[in-house]
Amino acid sequence: MNLTDGILRARYREGFEPPPLMEPGQVYEISIPMGATSTLFRKGHRIRVHVTSSNFPRYSRNTNTGTQPELDTRMQPATQTVWHTSSRPSQLVLPVLDSPH
Numbered sequence: 444m445n446l447t448d449g450i451l452r453a454r455y456r457e458g459f460e461p462p463p464l465m466e467p468g469q470v471y472e473i474s475i476p477m478g479a480t481s482t483l484f485r486k487g488h489r490i491r492v493h494v495t496s497s498n499f500p501r502y503s504r505n506t507n508t509g510t511q512p513e514l515d516t517r518m519q520p521a522t523q524t525v526w527h528t529s530s531r532p533s534q535l536v537l538p539v540l541d542s543p544h
Contacts, residue, residue: 445493446480446482447477447478447479447480448477448478448498449475449476449477449478450475450498450502451473451474451475451476452505453465453471453473454509456471456473464509470526470531483542490537492525492535494523494525495523496521496523505521506518506519507519507520507521
């Protein structure tokens, strides 16, 4: 069950002017804001993070070519890598609230 999602077109990771494209093989720090949600995770529950370069048709398509997606007639595959090493740590921040019960 999908609890929440977030979106960031990576070319706008540093703002909107000018939009620098990502270079294959390079590592970038990206923060993706997530929608608000509230879920009780009990002992033994598991969570999964799904990283993709598109969520069409919910959001505008991503052709992964660096051109204007609404006008592009070609698409190319993209690979996302989430690094999790001591030199390139990644994190998922989940605020935890104490239960009143």
